[in-house]
Amino acid sequence: MRPPPPAVVRLVQRLSDALGRAGLALQPPQARFLQLTGGVASIMLMRAALETKLVEPLAHGPLTAPALADRLGLHADTVHRVLRGLAVYGLARLDSRGRFSLTSTGRLLLDENPHSMSGWIRYLTSPLVIQGWFRIPESLRDGLPAFNAATGKTIWEHLAENPEEEDGFARTMRELTLMAAPLIVAAYPWPETGTVCDVGGGVGSMLAEVLRRRSGLRGLLVDQAGPLAGSGEYLASRGVAHRVTAVEGDLFTGFRADANIYLLKDVLHDWDDAQCRQILRTVRDAARPGARVLVLEWLQERNRAEFPVSVSDIMMLAQTEGRQRSASEFFALGSAAGFERGRVIDTGAYGIVELVAA
Ligand SMILES: C[S@@+](CC[C@H](N)C(=O)[O-])C[C@H]1O[C@@H](n2cnc3c(N)ncnc32)[C@H](O)[C@@H]1O
Structure with missing residues (x-):
C-alpha cells in the first residue's frame, strides 16, 4: 500500500x-497532571501483557477475564483489572458483559502481527533502558550520557556482551524502521541501478525496503558481527538476500564499501558531535566523489518541542551519547567531514538530509 x-x-x-x-x-491543571502520570502505567501494563501472552487469545474474538485466565493459567480477577487498565489506554475494549476485545492499536502487541511493536515495548521497559532514565538527574548536573555513566560502558558494548538483549534491540529497530520505511522509500528519487550501502544498518530493514522498491539496485550492509548474524534470515524473508552483501565493519575505524548511496538511519543520533564527524569521515573515506549520504532521522529544531522527536532526543540522552539534530546541524557535521549540502526532504515523519561527497 x-x-x-x-x-x-x-x-x-x-x-x-x-x-x-x-x-x-x-x-484543570490537576486533572491534566494526573493524566500525564499514567505514562508508566501504560507501558508497564503492556509489558505485563506481553510477558504473560495475555492478549494473544483475544486475537480471535472477545473473552471474559475468567475464560482468558482459564486458558492461560492466570489469576482471573487480576486479568480483569490489567485488561481494564489497558482499555483505559485504548489498547483493549471492555463491554458491559465483562468481555474484552483488542482494538487495532492493541493488536500491535501481538508478536505475530507483521506490524507488531512488542519488541519496542519489551526494550523500552527493560532494566537496560530504565537504568539510564534513573541517571538523568545526574546528567542534568554533569551533562554526561546517562547510560554510559551509570554502567561504565556504551549501550553497544553492553549489547555485544548480551546476545539475547542484542536480538531484542535488533527486533526493536526492525519494528521502528518498518514503520518509517514506506514514507522514506516513497519520498526519495532512488536510482534504478547502482549500489546502496546501509551503514549501521542492523539486520538491514531499511535497506531491504529500498531494494524492494528498485529491482535493479544492489545492497551492502555494514554493521557489527551481532546484528549481521541475524541479517541473512531477515533479508531472505524480504526476498532480497541474494542482492545484499554483508560487510562487518566499524563506524569509527572503517570499512570497505563502494556505493552510490550510503544510508545512515538512526545512527548519528546515537553519537556526540565529534563522534558523528568521525563516522562521516569514515563514510567519506569509503565513498567516491559525488556519492550521496542520506541521513534518515526525525529532525529536531532547537526551539520546537514536538512529539515524537523531542521525546526521542531524551531517550538518546538516557541510552546513548547522542541527540536528535536539525538539518543545518547535519550539514555542519557533514561539511567538517568532506561533504557538501544536498537536499532536505520532509517525508512527513522522518527527514532525509542529503550530503554529497565533495
Ligand atoms: C539505532 S541502531 C540503527 C539500526 C538501523 N540503521 C535502523 O534504523 O534500523 C544503530 C546501529 O548502529 C550499530 N553500531 C553501533 N556501533 C557501531 C560501530 N562501532 N560500528 C558499526 N556499527 C555500529 C548497531 O549495531 C546498530 O545496528
Whole structure:
C-alpha cells in the first residue's frame, strides 16, 4: 500500500497534536497532571501483557477475564483489572458483559502481527533502558550520557556482551524502521541501478525496503558481527538476500564499501558531535566523489518541542551519547567531514538530509 503524501502525513499529525493539546487544555491543571502520570502505567501494563501472552487469545474474538485466565493459567480477577487498565489506554475494549476485545492499536502487541511493536515495548521497559532514565538527574548536573555513566560502558558494548538483549534491540529497530520505511522509500528519487550501502544498518530493514522498491539496485550492509548474524534470515524473508552483501565493519575505524548511496538511519543520533564527524569521515573515506549520504532521522529544531522527536532526543540522552539534530546541524557535521549540502526532504515523519561527497 502506498503511503499518503508527506503533506497529508504532516497535516494529520499536526491536527491530532492540536486536538490532543486542546483536549488537555480543557481540563484543570490537576486533572491534566494526573493524566500525564499514567505514562508508566501504560507501558508497564503492556509489558505485563506481553510477558504473560495475555492478549494473544483475544486475537480471535472477545473473552471474559475468567475464560482468558482459564486458558492461560492466570489469576482471573487480576486479568480483569490489567485488561481494564489497558482499555483505559485504548489498547483493549471492555463491554458491559465483562468481555474484552483488542482494538487495532492493541493488536500491535501481538508478536505475530507483521506490524507488531512488542519488541519496542519489551526494550523500552527493560532494566537496560530504565537504568539510564534513573541517571538523568545526574546528567542534568554533569551533562554526561546517562547510560554510559551509570554502567561504565556504551549501550553497544553492553549489547555485544548480551546476545539475547542484542536480538531484542535488533527486533526493536526492525519494528521502528518498518514503520518509517514506506514514507522514506516513497519520498526519495532512488536510482534504478547502482549500489546502496546501509551503514549501521542492523539486520538491514531499511535497506531491504529500498531494494524492494528498485529491482535493479544492489545492497551492502555494514554493521557489527551481532546484528549481521541475524541479517541473512531477515533479508531472505524480504526476498532480497541474494542482492545484499554483508560487510562487518566499524563506524569509527572503517570499512570497505563502494556505493552510490550510503544510508545512515538512526545512527548519528546515537553519537556526540565529534563522534558523528568521525563516522562521516569514515563514510567519506569509503565513498567516491559525488556519492550521496542520506541521513534518515526525525529532525529536531532547537526551539520546537514536538512529539515524537523531542521525546526521542531524551531517550538518546538516557541510552546513548547522542541527540536528535536539525538539518543545518547535519550539514555542519557533514561539511567538517568532506561533504557538501544536498537536499532536505520532509517525508512527513522522518527527514532525509542529503550530503554529497565533495
Ligand atoms: C539505532 S541502531 C540503527 C539500526 C538501523 N540503521 C535502523 O534504523 O534500523 C544503530 C546501529 O548502529 C550499530 N553500531 C553501533 N556501533 C557501531 C560501530 N562501532 N560500528 C558499526 N556499527 C555500529 C548497531 O549495531 C546498530 O545496528
